Amino acid sequence: MPNLNPVKLSPAFKDYLWGGVRLKSEFNKQCDLDRVAESWELSAHKDGQSVVTDGDCKGMTLTEYVEAISRDALGTNSAKYDYFPLLIKLIDAKGDLSVQVHPSDSYALEHEGEYGKTEMWYVLDCDEGAALYYGFTRDVTREEYENAIKEGKLTDILNRVDVKRGDVFFIPSGTVHAIGAGILICEIQQNSNTTYRVYDYNRRDKDGNLRPLHVAKALEVSCLQKSPDLPATPDGADVLLAACEYFEVRRLRVNGETTVTADESSFVSLMVTDGEGTLTYADGELSFTKGDSLFIPAQNAAFTITGQCELIQSKVN
Numbered sequence: 365m366p367n368l369n370p371v372k373l374s375p376a377f378k379d380y381l382w383g384g385v386r387l388k389s390e391f392n393k394q395c396d397l398d399r400v401a402e403s404w405e406l407s408a409h410k411d412g413q414s415v416v417t418d419g420d421c422k423g424m425t426l427t428e429y430v431e432a433i434s435r436d437a438l439g440t441n442s443a444k445y446d447y448f449p450l451l452i453k454l455i456d457a458k459g460d461l462s463v464q465v466h467p468s469d470s471y472a473l474e475h476e477g478e479y480g481k482t483e484m485w486y487v488l489d490c491d492e493g494a495a496l497y498y499g500f501t502r503d504v505t506r507e508e509y510e511n512a513i514k515e516g517k518l519t520d521i522l523n524r525v526d527v528k529r530g531d532v533f534f535i536p537s538g539t540v541h542a543i544g545a546g547i548l549i550c551e552i553q554q555n556s557n558t559t560y561r562v563y564d565y566n567r568r569d570k571d572g573n574l575r576p577l578h579v580a581k582a583l584e585v586s587c588l589q590k591s592p593d594l595p596a597t598p599d600g601a602d603v604l605l606a607a608c609e610y611f612e613v614r615r616l617r618v619n620g621e622t623t624v625t626a627d628e629s630s631f632v633s634l635m636v637t638d639g640e641g642t643l644t645y646a647d648g649e650l651s652f653t654k655g656d657s658l659f660i661p662a663q664n665a666a667f668t669i670t671g672q673c674e675l676i677q678s679k680v681n
């Protein structure tokens with residue numbers, strides 16, 4: 365059986381119409397697409413898999429790799445899932461994303477045959493004045509919500525939030541949301557690609573077509589309460605960004621040397637969001653730079669990280 369050494373992953377790319385070029389120009393992403401809206405950095409999803417770039421399993425998709433090293437390498441917290449539990453992306457929103465909502469597990473498993481989607485965003489960078497929509501400004505009724513969609517006035521009742529670098533948004537399934545133009549984020553989410561589009565700014569694609577909306581389903585799954593207040597992200601070398609029943613996400617800022625610990629409960633994903641460094645393990649090392657995605661199989665071990673860098677560390681809860 366191949367060893368449990370950490371590996372680097374290369375992403376699947378998506379060129380959705382709202383994407384930009386910053387993942388190529390600033391995050392060292394190499395691909396032939398003119399624009400890169402998303403890179404799926406930790407993905408075993410059928411719509412786009414990450415691929416191992418080094419070690420014994422070089423060239424394998426994340427799904428093949430997990431089969432090769434055994435499912436135990438996902439950790440005991442993943443035993444309750446039928447699928448790989450997380451999906452981690454970088455997202456470069458040059459234009460506005462549609463206003464959308466994701467279903468819960470129970471709704472999605474019944475209607476879509478996959479998990480629902482709770483997600484979180486860490487803002488890597490944004491343009492001056494960039495903003496996004498996060499839930500409603502107040503409690504609304506289903507009728508108000510439905511009428512606002514019909515009349516093209518949905519954004520009047522949505523909570524528009526100005527963003528800055530380092531902000532964190534936790535988005536439970538059912539939260540109506542939209543990433544705004546000029547925002548670059550790292551997204552950690554349940555492994556699901558089910559999105560119900562509610563409003564798309566009446567945009568047309570290059571062939572003059574509107575993208576489909578999914579209003580009926582969205583009405584069934586949306587949370588109609590006022591959105592919660594957002595806490596400020598604390599400073600610090602090791603900061604908890606989000607913890608929920610699905611994942612725990614921390615931001616590590618390394619200035620010299622630090623230790624990352626793995627255990628049997630979960631694999632560890634390290635997304636390099638700034639700087640560069642080296643991860644040292646028992647019999648080798650991996651050097652990394654901004655934009656790299658590292659995967660450490662579940663095991664009882666400690667790893668030394670040296671360098672000047674910022675990492676987003678995700679584990680399965």
Ligand code: ZN
Nearest residue numbers: 464466483541
């Ligand atoms: Zn979303």
